[in-house]
Amino acid sequence: MSLDVAAIRRDFPIFAAQPPPFHYLDSAATAQICRPAAEALLRFETEARANVKRGVYRLADAATRAFEEARARVARLLGGVDPREVVFTSGTTLGLNLAAHTLAPRLGPGRRVLVSVLEHHSNLVPWQLVCARTGAELVPIPATGDGRLDQAALEARLDRRTAVVAVTHASNVTGAVTDVARVAAATRAVGAVLVVDGAQRIPHGPVDVRALGCDLYAFSGHKMFGATGAGVLWGRGELLAELPPFLGGGEMIARVTFAASRFADPPHRFEAGTPPIGPVLALGAAAAWMTALDWEAVQAHERALTRRLLDGLAALPEVRVLGPADPEARIGVVAFTLEPHHPHDVCQLLDVRGVCTRGGHHCAQPLMAHFGVEASVRASLALYNDETDVDALLEGLAFVRSQLG
Numbered sequence: 227m228s229l230d231v232a233a234i235r236r237d238f239p240i241f242a243a244q245p246p247p248f249h250y251l252d253s254a255a256t257a258q259i260c261r262p263a264a265e266a267l268l269r270f271e272t273e274a275r276a277n278v279k280r281g282v283y284r285l286a287d288a289a290t291r292a293f294e295e296a297r298a299r300v301a302r303l304l305g306g307v308d309p310r311e312v313v314f315t316s317g318t319t320l321g322l323n324l325a326a327h328t329l330a331p332r333l334g335p336g337r338r339v340l341v342s343v344l345e346h347h348s349n350l351v352p353w354q355l356v357c358a359r360t361g362a363e364l365v366p367i368p369a370t371g372d373g374r375l376d377q378a379a380l381e382a383r384l385d386r387r388t389a390v391v392a393v394t395h396a397s398n399v400t401g402a403v404t405d406v407a408r409v410a411a412a413t414r415a416v417g418a419v420l421v422v423d424g425a426q427r428i429p430h431g432p433v434d435v436r437a438l439g440c441d442l443y444a445f446s447g448h449k450m451f452g453a454t455g456a457g458v459l460w461g462r463g464e465l466l467a468e469l470p471p472f473l474g475g476g477e478m479i480a481r482v483t484f485a486a487s488r489f490a491d492p493p494h495r496f497e498a499g500t501p502p503i504g505p506v507l508a509l510g511a512a513a514a515w516m517t518a519l520d521w522e523a524v525q526a527h528e529r530a531l532t533r534r535l536l537d538g539l540a541a542l543p544e545v546r547v548l549g550p551a552d553p554e555a556r557i558g559v560v561a562f563t564l565e566p567h568h569p570h571d572v573c574q575l576l577d578v579r580g581v582c583t584r585g586g587h588h589c590a591q592p593l594m595a596h597f598g599v600e601a602s603v604r605a606s607l608a609l610y611n612d613e614t615d616v617d618a619l620l621e622g623l624a625f626v627r628s629q630l631g
């Protein structure tokens with residue numbers, strides 16, 4: 227069955243709200259919010275607001291139950307994991323900082339953290355900080371020429387000194403998808419922990435984290451059709467049980483005396499303070515909305531659009547695409563340069579045509595250095611895009627060339 231994109235678009239209020247032409251090709255930065263998520267957020271804030279995990283009156287109890295239902299919905303999206311393995315955060319960045327901070331006791335001189343050069347800064351800088359603090363060595367995993375993880379180079383670097391391997395599931399620049407199961411097998415063989423940044427992969431379909439074999443998996447609600455402000459760090463239950471707290475405060479304790487505290491079990495151990503309740507409920511609604519989709523049809527649709535985009539760009543002689551040419555090896559996140567123009571000029575002129583793209587280093591400067599460029603334009607697709615969006619971008623690039631020469 228082919229995807230009914232018009233029906234999908236009706237689930238996104240933005241498309242009725244924005245005057246045409248409106249071609250949203252920046253979903254890798256933030257995806258649009260789906261109606262069930264927006265409604266969950268508004269309903270909580272205006273009709274059902276109370277703090278969670280504390281009150282005994284009915285309104286507070288209902289808020290707590292809705293919060294835990296959101297956890298169960300996310301658990302279903304992740305392949306039916308135990309909801310206690312789902313830690314709510316403010317987003318991918320916090321999840322990865324939580325991972326780095328709580329794994330720090332396993333690091334020290336003689337220990338190594340392997341991080342790929344594909345990473346968004348949020349899966350690199352926390353490891354730099356923790357290595358500097360503990361004396362562990364930060365070791366880069368190189369990329370292939372077309373911007374994929376170099377699996378052979380990773381395997382050559384893995385040994386018993388390795389405490390942590392941190393990789394992205396899909397690059398926010400090249401769209402390249404990492405073979406996480408293969409990385410996980412190699413990581414497990416040396417007894418290291420595998421941390422995966424799932425921010426870009428999760429909007430493109432449910433992820434069975436147990437089948438992947440990773441230990442920690444982080445993502446953001448706002449990139450998977452939820453609200454800004456909430457995200458998830460999934461962790462293998464056995465590992466979470468061993469990790470120390472990250473932030474201290476209310477809700478993460480079992481018992482406090484002035485002398486010492488005993489901490490709550492996961493996931494609450496890692497959720498200090500009042501969580502972003504409305505955004506978490508929106509995340510849960512988005513997860514349920516996603517779970518109900520026909521992903522075979524969605525992925526076929528996205529692949530066809532990615533192919534159309536890559537073919538269209540390949541026909542433009544001044545364009546250089548960063549990343550794999552094969553749409554099977556990537557998601558629809560496509561970064562490119564249009565020589566000799568600065569990406570910001572290109573994006574501004576595309577905006578004149580109603581085409582929303584992003585220009586810059588995409589918070590992945592080591593990967594940009596790998597390609598020998600400072601910045602690029604990035605167009606990123608989601609399930610609500612169609613051929614008119616891709617064609618508007620390609621025609622927009624012809625317009626840019628006519629304006630800038």
Ligand code: PLP
Pocket residue numbers: 254255317318319320346348349394396397398423425426446
């Ligand atoms: N990781 C990747 C691959 C990303 O693309 C992004 C955001 O663009 C992040 C992490 C950070 O996500 P957030 O800003 O939602 O924490």
